[in-house]
Each structure stands twice: as structure tokens, then as C-alpha cells.
Amino acid sequence: MTTEHLIAYSGARVGYGATTIVSDASLAVHAGEVVGLVGPNGAGKSTLLRAVTGDADLLGGTLSLAGVDSGALSALQRARLVGVVPQQVTAAFSVEAREFVTMGRHPHLARFAVPGERDREVVERAMRLTDTLHLAEKPTDELSGGDLQRLALAQALAQEPQLLLLDEPTSHLDLNHRLQVLDLVRELARDEGIGVLAVFHDLDLAARYSDRIAVVASGTVAPAEIPARAITTATVREVFGVRAVVGIDPVTGTVSVTPVLRDGAVALVARGRVLVIGGSGCGSQLMRRLVLAGWDVISGALNAGDADQVLAEALGVDYAHIPPFAPMDPESVGRVVALADSSDAIVVSDVPFGHGNVDNLRIAAERAESGTPVVLLGEIEGRDYAEGAAADLWARARAAGAQSAADVDVVVRLLEAIASP
């Protein structure tokens, strides 16, 4: 049962008339699974769904629904198989909400039949599942967008479909109803074996509710993979042009995407290379701001799993790698020295220094003495955990002409002055 293909695009080319929107799409949705489609606006996610409903044209390749060529299905047969929840639900007319949902029974009703006991039960259940029973007597033109969207889902469920197509089904829902609707969709897939193909804009929601995700971009569809493999720092940057921290949310255990900056927002000036001495997240703001300002940012030694290390990976910042919670060893010191040698300037963040990382500061102080411009963020008081060694190095750097900055803005300004004297 779970291996049955409910949708199978194979080398499909879809579009409208002579215009191709997506070419060479191969994707299958099985019974009981939720497949998410993500990608930039206009990439053709909705067009892929619309090919299933016959609203977009299949221009090449094949598309089969439950094993039948989609072109061979009548509108009625298709409606018994596929339920659709559109992006925008409009109901500029006044019928009772229950009547609106009952319209979903149309494909199951004989030509002149009136809805019977079983139809009423199906409608009742669809409304109970979507939490819309309390709206049953309300006229549709007096309901909010969110209520209408849940009613549209109820209407689609009243079709008793094997397959649900959702085009951003939660765009008009508040946080509570968004989770409620998506939880319901997951349950329907699990308990009733419904196959779901859903377009998502929110990558976190896509990852949280999809079994597999296919990225739609540049007119093609990438193979559907589990969320952790489909959504990575690399794909987010390539597809959306956004550098993001992609990690596993410790609470939900699913992939979580934190956008850091848009590639398009990075200043198009070559300012040179700057070494950031960070750690424990103290260097994160600096790295982000300096990348945005156009600097080629590199970083001193960072422990794996450290907040700054995660961000460095997201930004594509080069750094000296040390194991979790380990102190700097001779190898990493040598690596930082090499990085410092290639830098035009050095910024020391307001990270606390202990025996494990004080070598980062030592290298900065030595560079200051040999004439590299150095900017020190904040004061050393209260963050020397290396028994005075950090304070001494701080003083040496200051004595050698290192500038002091009160906050990140000042750092950015001082470095700008250094880059263009």
C-alpha cells in the first residue's frame, strides 16, 4: 500500500500553452507520505500542482495519478481522487459554511441526487477535523480568510480524496491554526494513507511536516530527499541567494533555517581581508556586519558546535577548526598565524579569554606590534580568565597602537577608515 504511486511525474514538462515553466520534472508521491515543494517565487511550484488538476498543461513527459495517465481522467474521476486547497480562498457569496463544505461531495453524488445520510456524515467529520463545526451555520461572506482556508480544506476532505494538493495551505492562518492544519494533514497521511503534495514558503514548516522535500528552482525539480538532505546551507544559498544557519532545532528535532543575510545585500566593494577573533557567539554580529560591508572575513580558532563556528560555516567564513570544548593546540595556533599573515586588519571581539583560547589574543597582540591594524571591541575587564595573561596581551596591543571600539558600529567605521585611508 505504501509503495503505491499516487502521483508520478516522469520527465514531465509543464507550463501554459507554448510557455514552459518547469522542465524535466520527475517526482513521485506515495500513499501515506507528505512531499513538500520549496523554492523561490515563480519557480513553478504551483504550476506543478496545477498540472495535476489539469489547470496547467503537460507539455512533455508523463504524469500519472494512481497509475492512470492524467489526461485520461475525466473531471469527475479526478475530483474523486484529488482534493485541492488553493492558495487564496474566496467566497464572495452568501451560503452557509456547511453548504460550502457539502459542495465537496459533488463528485460522489449521482446526477440528480441530493446529499444523503452518508454525505452528511462525511461533511460533519471533515468539519470536525478542521475545527470548523462551530462555523456551520455562518454565511461564507462573513468569515475571515483563515476560516475560509480551513473550510476549503474541509471541502477538499469531503471529496474523500486519495491525494491532497496544498498550495501554501497556511498562508492566511494564525500560528495556532497553522500548526493545527498541518498536524491534521500529517495525521491524514499517516492514519488514512492519503498522499500529500504541498507547496511551502516557510522552510522550517516544510522540513517539519514533510517526509521528503523537492527543491524547485531554475525551471527544474531536484530529486525529493529527506528534509535534512534537501535543505542545507548550500541549497538555501544557491536557490534563494540567502546565507543561512541551517541546523536541527533542538526542541522539534527538525531542520531549522535561520537566514543570516542576503547575497544581494552584500556591498559590492573590495575592502580587503579581516580576521575576526571570536567565540561563544561573541564574533557573530561582527562577522555578519563585516561580510555585509564587503569585507573578506576570516576567523580565528573556533570550537566545533560553537555559535560562531556555526555562523562561520553559514557565511562561508574560513577559520581554524578545533574540536568541541578543546583548547587551542600548536597546530591550530599555526593555522591562525597563517590566517593572520594573510589579513589586512584584525578585530578582537568581546569574547572572554581563558587558557584555551588566549592564544588567539596573543597572535592579535603580536600582529599589532608588527604593524597590522587591530581593533579591540569593548574592554578586557571582567573577561580575563587566564590569570592576567589576557589583560597583559590587551595592554600590549593597545600600547602598539590598537584602536578601541565601544560597539560593533564603531568597529565597522574604524575598519572602513583603515581600508580607505
Next chain:
Amino acid sequence: MSRTRRHVSSVVAFPVLSLGLVGAMVAGVALGAVSVAPGEVLGALGRAVTGTAAGLSDTLIVGVRLPRVVLAALVGAALAGAGALYQALFRNPLADPYILGVSSGAGLGAMIAFVATAGATMLRFGAVPLAAFAGAMLTMLLVVRLASTRGRLDPTSLLLAGVALSYTLAAVTSFLMVVSREQMSAIVYWMMGGFAQASWPYIAMIAPMFVLGAILPLLSTRELNLMLLGDERAGHLGLSVERFKLLMLASASLMTAAAVAVAGLIGFVGLMVPHMVRIVLGPDHRRLLPASLIAGAIVLVLADLVARTIIAPIEIPVGIVTAVLGGPFFIWLLVRGERRR
């Protein structure tokens, strides 16, 4: 069950409408240059059915007044039914057979047949309604074609195309009228719209067209309701939208042609009646469509009564009465639509 709290129940609405129709028809037969008591009307009807009709009064009632009232009822029902269908199919509250140019198309078709069959009365009875239907259907398809860009029907273009085509067709009709002088007065009478020439053969001519045009939509009210959701959603719920639209447009054109073939151009009934019914009963076509048919019949029977009694013995064309009521109503709809936007 299917209505919202704002709307009147079917249990109340349909008995009231039926009584209204009977009342309007009795009044239509009873009132006029010579008034007859309502009881006398029923008596005459009884005698006509039993074949014992006698006297001038019976001739007036059964041979003159009754066919006129029945014809007005049929035409009113046909126009209102067509209007309700156009409004549903185009989801455009301003659509009606007159504004969409379908009436003019039917008029031109009927007119060509009328001129071409001069002197052949029997042929004329068959040719005029058929030509009216052909004219209505062709105009409808042309207007839809003109108003569509890349498969999308623009509501404003629809009305503009309808009005523009309506003028063009009216010009052609006027031209035909001028070149066929000998029949001009008959044509002018017919074009102004009215029931002065009503007779039982006319009713026999259009009743089948009306029934044929009304039956399919009355059996498709559930599908018409799906159309409320928009073409795409209706398709998702299993309706073969293009085929359904064509069938419904043909039905509406048939009803329009039936009306125009006997009564000429009568405006605004198709616009006003479905709207008034919608306000009272709601948008559910299971109620809206049958109620529009009955209400349309009532409205036109009463409008005709006004037309022939208001400045009696002079009879004014019934189209003037409907236009006097319909014009302001159309403007009200337009203004209300603007405010809602």
C-alpha cells in the same frame, strides 16, 4: 437548510411567489379598457375548458387577455432565467441578455427571418424563433470571444463588448428595417417590445423553446452552485467547466430567443429579477433559479398591465416600463459595486 439566517425560507417563498403569479395573472386578465370581475375571469376560464364559452366577455378573456398575460409570463420567466444563468456563468452581477447584446443578436436573427419569410405565415412561425436562437448564440459566443484574453474572461470587457455589439447589431437591424419599407410598421411594433399582438399560436411557438431552455438549468442547479466558486474550483470539484458553460449558454440563449422572437427587445427584466430574488433568497441556485422564473413572470405580467392601463386607451410599449424601473436599478448596482471595491 441551505440558506443563511439573512434569507427567507423556501417554505415561505415559493407559496408566496406562486400566489403572486396567480394573482398577477388574474389581475392582468381582469383589468384593462373593459374591466372584468375576478370571479368572472375564473368563470370564463371554466367555460373555456369545458367548451361552453359564450358571449363577448368570454371572447375578450380567453381570446385576447389570457394569451397576452400567458405570453408576458413566459417572456418574463425566460428573460429572468437567462439573466440568472448569465450572472452565474460569468460571475458578473451586471450580466443580462440585454446588456450582453444577446437580445440584439436574437432580434437581428428574428428580423432577418421575418423579412425573408414575408407572406409565408406558417414558415415564419418556424423560422423566426430558430433564427432568433442562432442570432443569440452567435452573439453570445462572439462577445465571450471578444472579452477573453488568453483564456481569461475580463468582466469589464464582457460588458463593453456586449454593449458595443448591441449597438452594431441595432444599426444593422435599423438598416434592414429601412430597406424593407413595406413591412416597416410591423417591424417597428415588434421591435419596441410588447404583447399587443399576443395570441395562442405565439404561445405555441415559444413555449417549447422556453421549456427546452429552462429544463437543463433547472436540473443543473448543483452545478450552477459550484460555478459560484470560480471556474477553477468548480473544475477541482469535478465539473467539466467548458462543456457545462456551453450547455448553459445555449440554454440561456434559447430562453432569450424565445422572449425576443415574440416580444422584441425588453430590457432589464433579466438584470433586475435575479438580483431581487438573490437579495431575498440568497445565491443558492436550487432556490434562485426557479424563484427567478416565477418572479420574472410576475414582473412582466404587471409591467404589461401598467403599460396598457396607465394612459389608456393609449398603450405604451412594455419595454418603456421595464426601462424606467431598470435604468435606476442598474445605476444603483453599479454604484454599490464601486463602493464595495
